Amino acid sequence: MQKSDILENLQSIVGDDMVSSSAAELYCYSCDASQIRGVPDFVVRPSSTDEVSKIARLAFDNDIPLTPRGAGTGLAGGAVPVEGGIVLDMSSMKRILEIDLDNLLVFVECGVVQEKLNEALEPYGFFFPPDPGSSAMCTLGGLIANNGSGMRSVKYGTTRNYVMGLEVVLADGTIINTGSKTSKSVVGYSLTDLFVGSEGTLGIITRAILKIKAIPKERSVLLASFEGPELAGRAVVKVLSSGIVPSACEILDRNIIEAIKSYDPNISLPDADAILLFEVDGTENSVKEGIEMIRDACSSLASNIRAASDKKERDEIWAARRLVGAAVSRLDPLRTRVYVGEDVGVPIKELPGMLNKVNEISKEYDLPIMTYGHIGDGNLHTGMCIDVLEDGDWDKLNLVADRIHRTAISVGGTVTAEHGVGSARSEYLGLELGKGLNVMILIKNALDPKGILNPGKMGV
Numbered sequence: 374m375q376k377s378d379i380l381e382n383l384q385s386i387v388g389d390d391m392v393s394s395s396a397a398e399l400y401c402y403s404c405d406a407s408q409i410r411g412v413p414d415f416v417v418r419p420s421s422t423d424e425v426s427k428i429a430r431l432a433f434d435n436d437i438p439l440t441p442r443g444a445g446t447g448l449a450g451g452a453v454p455v456e457g458g459i460v461l462d463m464s465s466m467k468r469i470l471e472i473d474l475d476n477l478l479v480f481v482e483c484g485v486v487q488e489k490l491n492e493a494l495e496p497y498g499f500f501f502p503p504d505p506g507s508s509a510m511c512t513l514g515g516l517i518a519n520n521g522s523g524m525r526s527v528k529y530g531t532t533r534n535y536v537m538g539l540e541v542v543l544a545d546g547t548i549i550n551t552g553s554k555t556s557k558s559v560v561g562y563s564l565t566d567l568f569v570g571s572e573g574t575l576g577i578i579t580r581a582i583l584k585i586k587a588i589p590k591e592r593s594v595l596l597a598s599f600e601g602p603e604l605a606g607r608a609v610v611k612v613l614s615s616g617i618v619p620s621a622c623e624i625l626d627r628n629i630i631e632a633i634k635s636y637d638p639n640i641s642l643p644d645a646d647a648i649l650l651f652e653v654d655g656t657e658n659s660v661k662e663g664i665e666m667i668r669d670a671c672s673s674l675a676s677n678i679r680a681a682s683d684k685k686e687r688d689e690i691w692a693a694r695r696l697v698g699a700a701v702s703r704l705d706p707l708r709t710r711v712y713v714g715e716d717v718g719v720p721i722k723e724l725p726g727m728l729n730k731v732n733e734i735s736k737e738y739d740l741p742i743m744t745y746g747h748i749g750d751g752n753l754h755t756g757m758c759i760d761v762l763e764d765g766d767w768d769k770l771n772l773v774a775d776r777i778h779r780t781a782i783s784v785g786g787t788v789t790a791e792h793g794v795g796s797a798r799s800e801y802l803g804l805e806l807g808k809g810l811n812v813m814i815l816i817k818n819a820l821d822p823k824g825i826l827n828p829g830k831m832g833v
Protein backbone atom coordinates (compact mmCIF):
# COMPACT_ATOMS: atom_id res chain seq x y z
CA MET A 374 0.00 0.00 0.00
CA GLN A 375 1.27 3.51 -0.84
CA LYS A 376 1.98 5.95 2.01
CA SER A 377 -0.89 8.16 0.86
CA ASP A 378 -3.29 5.19 1.03
CA ILE A 379 -2.12 4.29 4.52
CA LEU A 380 -2.68 7.88 5.61
CA GLU A 381 -6.18 7.82 4.14
CA ASN A 382 -6.98 4.54 5.90
CA LEU A 383 -5.72 5.86 9.24
CA GLN A 384 -7.78 9.03 8.80
CA SER A 385 -10.87 6.98 8.11
CA ILE A 386 -10.34 5.10 11.41
CA VAL A 387 -9.58 7.99 13.81
CA GLY A 388 -10.51 11.16 11.89
CA ASP A 389 -8.23 13.62 10.10
CA ASP A 390 -7.18 15.52 13.24
CA MET A 391 -5.92 12.44 15.01
CA VAL A 392 -3.34 11.45 12.38
CA SER A 393 -0.23 13.32 11.42
CA SER A 394 2.58 12.84 8.94
CA SER A 395 4.01 16.36 9.11
CA ALA A 396 7.79 16.45 9.54
CA ALA A 397 7.58 18.69 12.63
CA GLU A 398 5.19 16.40 14.44
CA LEU A 399 7.02 13.23 13.43
CA TYR A 400 10.20 14.77 14.84
CA CYS A 401 8.47 15.26 18.22
CA TYR A 402 7.77 11.53 18.33
CA SER A 403 11.29 10.49 17.29
CA CYS A 404 12.65 10.24 20.84
CA ASP A 405 11.80 9.55 24.46
CA ALA A 406 13.89 10.62 27.46
CA SER A 407 16.81 8.44 26.32
CA GLN A 408 19.43 9.04 23.62
CA ILE A 409 17.74 6.60 21.17
CA ARG A 410 16.28 8.17 18.00
CA GLY A 411 13.99 6.96 15.18
CA VAL A 412 11.50 8.90 13.05
CA PRO A 413 8.01 7.43 12.43
CA ASP A 414 6.04 7.73 9.20
CA PHE A 415 2.74 8.45 10.96
CA VAL A 416 1.54 9.44 14.41
CA VAL A 417 -1.97 8.28 15.30
CA ARG A 418 -4.00 9.14 18.40
CA PRO A 419 -6.77 6.62 18.94
CA SER A 420 -9.62 7.33 21.39
CA SER A 421 -11.07 3.83 21.78
CA THR A 422 -10.10 0.16 21.87
CA ASP A 423 -12.04 -0.36 18.68
CA GLU A 424 -9.88 2.22 16.89
CA VAL A 425 -6.70 0.62 18.25
CA SER A 426 -7.89 -2.74 16.96
CA LYS A 427 -8.57 -1.37 13.46
CA ILE A 428 -5.16 0.38 13.35
CA ALA A 429 -3.40 -2.86 14.41
CA ARG A 430 -5.27 -4.79 11.70
CA LEU A 431 -4.20 -2.24 9.07
CA ALA A 432 -0.58 -2.45 10.25
CA PHE A 433 -0.70 -6.25 10.36
CA ASP A 434 -2.13 -6.61 6.86
CA ASN A 435 0.46 -4.23 5.43
CA ASP A 436 3.54 -5.19 7.51
CA ILE A 437 3.84 -1.73 9.07
CA PRO A 438 5.80 -1.38 12.35
CA LEU A 439 3.49 -0.24 15.17
CA THR A 440 5.00 1.33 18.28
CA PRO A 441 2.74 2.08 21.26
CA ARG A 442 3.60 5.23 23.18
CA GLY A 443 2.37 6.68 26.47
CA ALA A 444 3.99 9.95 27.54
CA GLY A 445 7.41 9.17 26.06
CA THR A 446 9.19 9.49 29.43
CA GLY A 447 10.89 6.11 29.02
CA LEU A 448 14.66 6.00 29.54
CA ALA A 449 15.51 3.07 27.24
CA GLY A 450 14.11 4.08 23.84
CA GLY A 451 11.07 1.81 24.33
CA ALA A 452 8.62 4.19 22.64
CA VAL A 453 11.01 5.24 19.86
CA PRO A 454 10.03 3.89 16.42
CA VAL A 455 13.49 2.69 15.47
CA GLU A 456 12.14 1.02 12.32
CA GLY A 457 9.70 3.81 11.38
CA GLY A 458 6.05 3.01 10.75
CA ILE A 459 3.18 4.10 13.00
CA VAL A 460 3.53 5.56 16.49
CA LEU A 461 0.34 4.90 18.43
CA ASP A 462 0.03 7.78 20.90
CA MET A 463 -2.23 6.33 23.62
CA SER A 464 -2.47 9.50 25.71
CA SER A 465 -5.99 10.39 24.49
CA MET A 466 -7.42 7.28 26.15
CA LYS A 467 -7.30 8.85 29.60
CA ARG A 468 -10.58 8.10 31.35
CA ILE A 469 -10.77 6.74 34.88
CA LEU A 470 -13.73 4.47 34.21
CA GLU A 471 -14.66 3.40 37.75
CA ILE A 472 -13.40 3.65 41.31
CA ASP A 473 -14.66 0.51 43.06
CA LEU A 474 -13.86 1.10 46.73
CA ASP A 475 -15.69 -2.04 47.95
CA ASN A 476 -13.33 -4.20 45.93
CA LEU A 477 -10.31 -1.86 46.31
CA LEU A 478 -10.05 -1.67 42.51
CA VAL A 479 -9.97 0.96 39.79
CA PHE A 480 -10.79 0.53 36.11
CA VAL A 481 -8.76 2.79 33.86
CA GLU A 482 -7.85 3.52 30.29
CA CYS A 483 -4.13 3.21 29.62
CA GLY A 484 -3.49 6.90 28.88
CA VAL A 485 -4.33 8.10 32.42
CA VAL A 486 -1.34 9.92 33.91
CA GLN A 487 -0.19 8.20 37.12
CA GLU A 488 -0.51 11.32 39.30
CA LYS A 489 -4.03 12.03 38.00
CA LEU A 490 -5.15 8.64 39.29
CA ASN A 491 -3.74 9.41 42.72
CA GLU A 492 -5.38 12.85 42.70
CA ALA A 493 -8.71 11.14 42.01
CA LEU A 494 -8.17 8.56 44.77
CA GLU A 495 -6.90 10.88 47.50
CA PRO A 496 -10.30 12.28 48.59
CA TYR A 497 -11.40 8.70 49.32
CA GLY A 498 -8.26 7.98 51.38
CA PHE A 499 -6.73 5.58 48.84
CA PHE A 500 -3.73 5.53 46.51
CA PHE A 501 -2.05 3.58 43.73
CA PRO A 502 1.41 2.87 45.20
CA PRO A 503 3.85 2.57 42.24
CA ASP A 504 5.42 6.05 42.15
CA PRO A 505 8.15 6.60 39.57
CA GLY A 506 10.01 9.91 39.54
CA SER A 507 8.03 10.65 36.36
CA SER A 508 4.60 10.21 38.02
CA ALA A 509 3.47 13.72 36.99
CA MET A 510 3.93 12.76 33.32
CA CYS A 511 3.97 9.02 32.68
CA THR A 512 0.86 7.05 31.73
CA LEU A 513 -0.47 3.93 33.42
CA GLY A 514 -0.08 2.08 30.09
CA GLY A 515 3.62 2.99 29.99
CA LEU A 516 4.02 2.06 33.64
CA ILE A 517 2.37 -1.33 33.10
CA ALA A 518 4.25 -2.00 29.85
CA ASN A 519 7.54 -1.28 31.66
CA ASN A 520 6.54 -2.77 35.02
CA GLY A 521 7.77 0.53 36.44
CA SER A 522 8.27 1.21 40.11
CA GLY A 523 9.95 3.84 42.26
CA MET A 524 10.72 4.99 45.75
CA ARG A 525 8.10 2.95 47.57
CA SER A 526 8.53 -0.44 45.89
CA VAL A 527 10.74 -1.62 48.76
CA LYS A 528 7.51 -1.95 50.77
CA TYR A 529 4.72 -1.88 48.20
CA GLY A 530 6.22 -3.79 45.27
CA THR A 531 6.24 -2.89 41.58
CA THR A 532 3.39 -2.15 39.15
CA ARG A 533 3.04 -5.89 38.47
CA ASN A 534 1.76 -6.39 42.02
CA TYR A 535 -1.21 -4.08 41.29
CA VAL A 536 -2.39 -5.25 37.87
CA MET A 537 -5.39 -7.58 38.26
CA GLY A 538 -6.41 -7.67 34.63
CA LEU A 539 -5.88 -6.08 31.24
CA GLU A 540 -7.63 -5.39 27.97
CA VAL A 541 -5.07 -5.91 25.22
CA VAL A 542 -5.13 -5.50 21.45
CA LEU A 543 -2.96 -8.13 19.76
CA ALA A 544 -0.82 -7.56 16.66
CA ASP A 545 -3.60 -8.68 14.28
CA GLY A 546 -6.21 -6.49 15.96
CA THR A 547 -7.80 -9.19 18.15
CA ILE A 548 -9.03 -7.78 21.47
CA ILE A 549 -8.53 -9.98 24.55
CA ASN A 550 -9.15 -9.63 28.29
CA THR A 551 -6.81 -11.14 30.86
CA GLY A 552 -7.05 -11.70 34.62
CA SER A 553 -10.09 -11.03 36.79
CA LYS A 554 -11.45 -8.90 39.62
CA THR A 555 -10.92 -11.65 42.18
CA SER A 556 -7.85 -11.55 44.40
CA LYS A 557 -7.25 -15.24 43.67
CA SER A 558 -7.71 -17.10 40.38
CA VAL A 559 -5.70 -20.00 39.00
CA VAL A 560 -7.44 -20.34 35.67
CA GLY A 561 -4.97 -20.74 32.82
CA TYR A 562 -1.57 -19.18 32.23
CA SER A 563 -1.11 -15.78 33.85
CA LEU A 564 -1.48 -13.77 30.67
CA THR A 565 -1.71 -10.56 32.66
CA ASP A 566 1.83 -11.15 33.90
CA LEU A 567 2.97 -11.85 30.36
CA PHE A 568 1.87 -8.43 29.15
CA VAL A 569 3.10 -6.53 32.21
CA GLY A 570 6.68 -5.54 31.38
CA SER A 571 6.42 -6.60 27.72
CA GLU A 572 7.27 -3.03 26.58
CA GLY A 573 4.77 -2.93 23.74
CA THR A 574 6.28 -5.95 21.97
CA LEU A 575 3.39 -8.39 22.56
CA GLY A 576 0.24 -6.28 22.53
CA ILE A 577 -1.22 -2.83 23.04
CA ILE A 578 -2.66 -2.33 26.51
CA THR A 579 -5.89 -0.35 26.27
CA ARG A 580 -7.51 -0.80 29.70
CA ALA A 581 -6.48 -2.11 33.12
CA ILE A 582 -7.99 -3.25 36.40
CA LEU A 583 -5.69 -2.05 39.19
CA LYS A 584 -5.53 -2.69 42.93
CA ILE A 585 -5.40 0.28 45.27
CA LYS A 586 -4.38 0.70 48.93
CA ALA A 587 -5.46 2.84 51.86
CA ILE A 588 -3.22 5.88 52.42
CA PRO A 589 -1.16 5.23 55.58
CA LYS A 590 -1.98 7.50 58.52
CA GLU A 591 1.59 8.44 59.45
CA ARG A 592 4.98 8.73 57.76
CA SER A 593 8.37 9.66 59.09
CA VAL A 594 11.89 9.95 57.66
CA LEU A 595 15.31 9.15 59.05
CA LEU A 596 18.49 10.37 57.41
CA ALA A 597 21.77 8.48 58.07
CA SER A 598 25.22 9.69 56.90
CA PHE A 599 28.17 7.43 56.11
CA GLU A 600 31.92 7.82 55.58
CA GLY A 601 32.04 5.68 52.44
CA PRO A 602 29.24 4.32 50.24
CA GLU A 603 30.15 0.75 51.14
CA LEU A 604 29.13 1.43 54.76
CA ALA A 605 25.79 2.71 53.49
CA GLY A 606 25.37 -0.53 51.53
CA ARG A 607 26.14 -2.56 54.65
CA ALA A 608 23.58 -0.56 56.63
CA VAL A 609 20.89 -1.37 54.02
CA VAL A 610 21.72 -5.08 54.25
CA LYS A 611 21.52 -4.89 58.06
CA VAL A 612 18.19 -3.04 58.12
CA LEU A 613 16.42 -5.20 55.54
CA SER A 614 17.81 -8.53 56.70
CA SER A 615 16.58 -7.84 60.21
CA GLY A 616 13.04 -7.85 58.84
CA ILE A 617 12.36 -4.11 59.03
CA VAL A 618 10.22 -2.94 56.10
CA PRO A 619 10.76 0.76 55.34
CA SER A 620 8.35 2.37 52.87
CA ALA A 621 11.35 3.93 51.10
CA CYS A 622 15.10 3.40 51.28
CA GLU A 623 17.13 5.70 49.03
CA ILE A 624 20.84 6.45 48.62
CA LEU A 625 22.50 9.72 47.58
CA ASP A 626 26.30 9.64 47.19
CA ARG A 627 28.70 12.57 47.70
CA ASN A 628 28.57 13.65 44.05
CA ILE A 629 24.77 13.78 44.13
CA ILE A 630 24.69 15.61 47.47
CA GLU A 631 27.06 18.23 46.02
CA ALA A 632 24.99 18.50 42.82
CA ILE A 633 21.81 19.12 44.84
CA LYS A 634 23.52 21.70 47.05
CA SER A 635 24.97 23.61 44.11
CA TYR A 636 21.56 23.55 42.40
CA ASP A 637 19.84 24.91 45.52
CA PRO A 638 22.21 26.21 48.24
CA ASN A 639 19.27 26.53 50.67
CA ILE A 640 18.96 22.77 50.90
CA SER A 641 20.43 21.37 54.07
CA LEU A 642 21.97 17.96 53.49
CA PRO A 643 24.88 16.58 55.54
CA ASP A 644 28.42 16.62 54.19
CA ALA A 645 28.97 12.87 53.77
CA ASP A 646 30.29 10.26 51.33
CA ALA A 647 26.77 8.85 51.20
CA ILE A 648 23.44 9.32 52.90
CA LEU A 649 20.53 6.95 53.23
CA LEU A 650 16.95 8.19 53.45
CA PHE A 651 14.63 5.78 55.18
CA GLU A 652 10.90 6.36 55.32
CA VAL A 653 8.52 4.34 57.49
CA ASP A 654 4.74 4.55 57.14
CA GLY A 655 1.82 3.04 59.05
CA THR A 656 0.15 3.89 62.36
CA GLU A 657 1.69 6.40 64.79
CA ASN A 658 3.11 3.64 66.99
CA SER A 659 4.39 1.41 64.20
CA VAL A 660 6.14 4.38 62.57
CA LYS A 661 7.86 5.36 65.84
CA GLU A 662 8.92 1.77 66.38
CA GLY A 663 10.16 1.33 62.79
CA ILE A 664 12.25 4.54 62.92
CA GLU A 665 13.87 3.46 66.20
CA MET A 666 14.63 -0.02 64.81
CA ILE A 667 16.32 1.51 61.76
CA ARG A 668 18.28 3.91 63.97
CA ASP A 669 19.53 0.96 66.04
CA ALA A 670 20.44 -1.10 62.98
CA CYS A 671 22.43 1.79 61.45
CA SER A 672 24.07 3.06 64.63
CA SER A 673 27.34 1.10 64.41
CA LEU A 674 27.87 2.02 60.74
CA ALA A 675 26.62 5.61 60.36
CA SER A 676 28.61 8.72 61.27
CA ASN A 677 25.43 10.67 61.94
CA ILE A 678 21.72 9.88 62.17
CA ARG A 679 18.82 12.29 62.39
CA ALA A 680 15.10 11.78 62.16
CA ALA A 681 12.91 14.49 60.66
CA SER A 682 11.33 16.26 63.62
CA ASP A 683 8.14 17.26 61.83
CA LYS A 684 6.24 17.11 58.55
CA LYS A 685 8.00 20.24 57.26
CA GLU A 686 11.45 18.72 57.69
CA ARG A 687 10.27 15.41 56.23
CA ASP A 688 8.89 17.16 53.14
CA GLU A 689 12.13 19.17 52.74
CA ILE A 690 14.20 15.98 52.75
CA TRP A 691 11.97 14.41 50.08
CA ALA A 692 12.00 17.63 48.06
CA ALA A 693 15.81 17.41 48.03
CA ARG A 694 15.63 13.81 46.81
CA ARG A 695 13.23 14.78 44.05
CA LEU A 696 15.66 17.46 42.83
CA VAL A 697 18.24 14.86 41.81
CA GLY A 698 17.26 14.72 38.11
CA ALA A 699 17.27 18.50 37.65
CA ALA A 700 20.43 18.97 39.73
CA VAL A 701 22.45 16.40 37.77
CA SER A 702 21.29 17.73 34.41
CA ARG A 703 22.39 21.29 35.21
CA LEU A 704 25.69 20.46 36.87
CA ASP A 705 27.87 21.48 33.93
CA PRO A 706 26.49 23.40 30.91
CA LEU A 707 28.98 21.62 28.62
CA ARG A 708 27.89 18.16 29.68
CA THR A 709 24.60 16.35 29.30
CA ARG A 710 23.14 13.67 31.52
CA VAL A 711 22.95 10.53 29.41
CA TYR A 712 20.81 7.58 30.42
CA VAL A 713 23.20 4.72 29.68
CA GLY A 714 24.12 2.02 32.20
CA GLU A 715 22.00 3.86 34.78
CA ASP A 716 19.62 1.29 36.20
CA VAL A 717 21.33 -1.84 37.48
CA GLY A 718 19.88 -3.97 40.26
CA VAL A 719 21.78 -6.40 42.49
CA PRO A 720 20.80 -8.76 45.30
CA ILE A 721 20.78 -6.83 48.59
CA LYS A 722 23.80 -8.72 49.97
CA GLU A 723 25.88 -7.58 46.98
CA LEU A 724 25.21 -3.86 47.51
CA PRO A 725 28.40 -2.97 49.43
CA GLY A 726 30.56 -4.73 46.81
CA MET A 727 28.65 -3.18 43.91
CA LEU A 728 29.00 0.33 45.34
CA ASN A 729 32.76 -0.21 45.70
CA LYS A 730 33.00 -1.58 42.18
CA VAL A 731 31.17 1.44 40.71
CA ASN A 732 33.69 3.75 42.42
CA GLU A 733 36.60 1.69 41.11
CA ILE A 734 35.25 1.78 37.54
CA SER A 735 34.69 5.54 37.81
CA LYS A 736 38.32 6.07 38.89
CA GLU A 737 39.73 3.65 36.31
CA TYR A 738 38.07 5.53 33.44
CA ASP A 739 38.29 8.97 35.04
CA LEU A 740 34.54 9.50 34.51
CA PRO A 741 32.59 10.84 37.51
CA ILE A 742 29.60 8.66 38.43
CA MET A 743 26.79 10.02 40.59
CA THR A 744 25.06 7.20 42.39
CA TYR A 745 21.55 7.49 43.77
CA GLY A 746 18.39 5.44 43.70
CA HIS A 747 16.16 2.88 45.29
CA ILE A 748 18.90 1.03 47.17
CA GLY A 749 16.34 -0.85 49.28
CA ASP A 750 15.43 -2.75 46.08
CA GLY A 751 19.12 -3.22 45.23
CA ASN A 752 18.50 -0.65 42.46
CA LEU A 753 21.31 1.84 41.80
CA HIS A 754 21.07 4.74 39.37
CA THR A 755 24.63 5.44 38.25
CA GLY A 756 24.34 8.85 36.60
CA MET A 757 26.92 10.04 34.11
CA CYS A 758 27.31 13.31 32.19
CA ILE A 759 29.30 13.72 28.98
CA ASP A 760 29.94 16.18 26.17
CA VAL A 761 27.57 14.57 23.68
CA LEU A 762 29.40 16.20 20.73
CA GLU A 763 32.63 14.37 21.60
CA ASP A 764 32.91 10.85 20.17
CA GLY A 765 35.62 10.06 22.72
CA ASP A 766 33.20 10.82 25.58
CA TRP A 767 30.64 8.41 24.12
CA ASP A 768 33.26 5.68 23.77
CA LYS A 769 34.32 6.08 27.39
CA LEU A 770 30.73 6.19 28.62
CA ASN A 771 29.81 3.02 26.73
CA LEU A 772 32.85 1.20 28.14
CA VAL A 773 31.94 2.28 31.68
CA ALA A 774 28.28 1.30 31.22
CA ASP A 775 29.32 -2.07 29.82
CA ARG A 776 31.52 -2.72 32.87
CA ILE A 777 28.68 -1.74 35.22
CA HIS A 778 26.19 -3.99 33.39
CA ARG A 779 28.52 -6.98 33.36
CA THR A 780 29.44 -6.51 37.02
CA ALA A 781 25.75 -6.47 37.99
CA ILE A 782 25.07 -9.66 36.01
CA SER A 783 28.14 -11.38 37.46
CA VAL A 784 26.79 -10.99 41.01
CA GLY A 785 23.32 -12.32 40.11
CA GLY A 786 21.86 -8.90 39.35
CA THR A 787 20.13 -7.30 36.39
CA VAL A 788 20.96 -4.62 33.79
CA THR A 789 17.63 -2.90 34.41
CA ALA A 790 15.63 -2.94 37.62
CA GLU A 791 12.89 -0.57 36.47
CA HIS A 792 13.67 1.59 33.41
CA GLY A 793 13.26 -1.24 30.92
CA VAL A 794 15.24 -2.85 28.13
CA GLY A 795 13.99 -1.00 25.03
CA SER A 796 16.74 -0.62 22.46
CA ALA A 797 19.25 0.59 25.03
CA ARG A 798 19.91 -2.73 26.76
CA SER A 799 18.80 -5.40 24.25
CA GLU A 800 22.36 -6.66 23.78
CA TYR A 801 22.53 -7.91 27.38
CA LEU A 802 19.42 -10.09 27.34
CA GLY A 803 21.22 -13.23 26.17
CA LEU A 804 23.88 -12.79 28.84
CA GLU A 805 21.35 -12.21 31.61
CA LEU A 806 18.62 -14.67 30.58
CA GLY A 807 20.55 -17.45 28.83
CA LYS A 808 18.19 -19.90 27.11
CA GLY A 809 15.25 -18.00 28.64
CA LEU A 810 15.71 -15.52 25.78
CA ASN A 811 14.83 -18.31 23.29
CA VAL A 812 11.51 -18.80 25.11
CA MET A 813 10.85 -15.07 24.90
CA ILE A 814 11.48 -15.22 21.14
CA LEU A 815 9.05 -18.16 20.80
CA ILE A 816 6.36 -16.21 22.68
CA LYS A 817 7.01 -13.13 20.55
CA ASN A 818 6.70 -15.14 17.32
CA ALA A 819 3.48 -16.79 18.50
CA LEU A 820 1.77 -13.52 19.44
CA ASP A 821 3.28 -11.29 16.76
CA PRO A 822 4.22 -13.59 13.85
CA LYS A 823 5.02 -10.69 11.49
CA GLY A 824 7.10 -8.83 14.09
CA ILE A 825 5.22 -5.56 13.64
CA LEU A 826 4.84 -4.66 17.33
CA ASN A 827 7.60 -2.35 18.52
CA PRO A 828 10.34 -3.99 16.43
CA GLY A 829 13.99 -3.64 17.44
CA LYS A 830 13.24 -3.84 21.17
CA MET A 831 13.91 -6.21 24.06
CA GLY A 832 16.17 -8.50 22.05
CA VAL A 833 13.21 -10.31 20.43
Ligand SMILES: Cc1cc2nc3c(=O)[nH]c(=O)nc-3n(C[C@H](O)[C@H](O)[C@H](O)COP(=O)(O)OP(=O)(O)OC[C@H]3O[C@@H](n4cnc5c(N)ncnc54)[C@H](O)[C@@H]3O)c2cc1C
Nearest residue numbers: 443444445446447451505506507512514515521522573578
Ligand atom coordinates in the same frame (compact mmCIF):
# COMPACT_ATOMS: atom_id res chain seq x y z
C1 LIG B 1 12.51 12.19 35.30
C2 LIG B 1 12.21 10.72 35.12
C3 LIG B 1 12.14 9.92 36.23
C4 LIG B 1 11.83 8.55 36.10
N1 LIG B 1 11.74 7.79 37.22
C5 LIG B 1 11.40 6.49 37.11
C6 LIG B 1 11.26 5.69 38.29
O1 LIG B 1 11.48 6.13 39.42
N2 LIG B 1 10.88 4.40 38.12
C7 LIG B 1 10.61 3.88 36.88
O2 LIG B 1 10.24 2.71 36.80
N3 LIG B 1 10.76 4.61 35.76
C8 LIG B 1 11.13 5.90 35.84
N4 LIG B 1 11.26 6.66 34.70
C9 LIG B 1 11.05 6.01 33.38
C10 LIG B 1 9.63 6.17 32.80
O3 LIG B 1 9.02 7.34 33.26
C11 LIG B 1 8.75 4.99 33.14
O4 LIG B 1 9.27 3.85 32.51
C12 LIG B 1 7.29 5.16 32.71
O5 LIG B 1 6.57 4.07 33.17
C13 LIG B 1 7.08 5.27 31.21
O6 LIG B 1 5.74 5.70 30.98
P1 LIG B 1 5.34 6.47 29.64
O7 LIG B 1 3.87 6.66 29.63
O8 LIG B 1 6.14 7.70 29.48
O9 LIG B 1 5.76 5.38 28.57
P2 LIG B 1 6.58 5.56 27.20
O10 LIG B 1 7.94 6.09 27.45
O11 LIG B 1 5.74 6.26 26.22
O12 LIG B 1 6.69 4.02 26.78
C14 LIG B 1 7.44 3.12 27.57
C15 LIG B 1 7.29 1.71 26.99
O13 LIG B 1 5.95 1.26 27.18
C16 LIG B 1 5.34 0.94 25.93
N5 LIG B 1 3.95 1.39 26.04
C17 LIG B 1 3.49 2.61 26.39
N6 LIG B 1 2.16 2.61 26.44
C18 LIG B 1 1.76 1.36 26.09
C19 LIG B 1 0.51 0.72 25.94
N7 LIG B 1 -0.64 1.38 26.17
N8 LIG B 1 0.47 -0.57 25.55
C20 LIG B 1 1.63 -1.25 25.34
N9 LIG B 1 2.83 -0.70 25.46
C21 LIG B 1 2.90 0.58 25.84
C22 LIG B 1 6.15 1.68 24.88
O14 LIG B 1 6.09 1.02 23.64
C23 LIG B 1 7.54 1.62 25.49
O15 LIG B 1 8.14 0.39 25.21
C24 LIG B 1 11.59 8.01 34.80
C25 LIG B 1 11.67 8.84 33.69
C26 LIG B 1 11.98 10.18 33.84
C27 LIG B 1 12.04 11.04 32.61
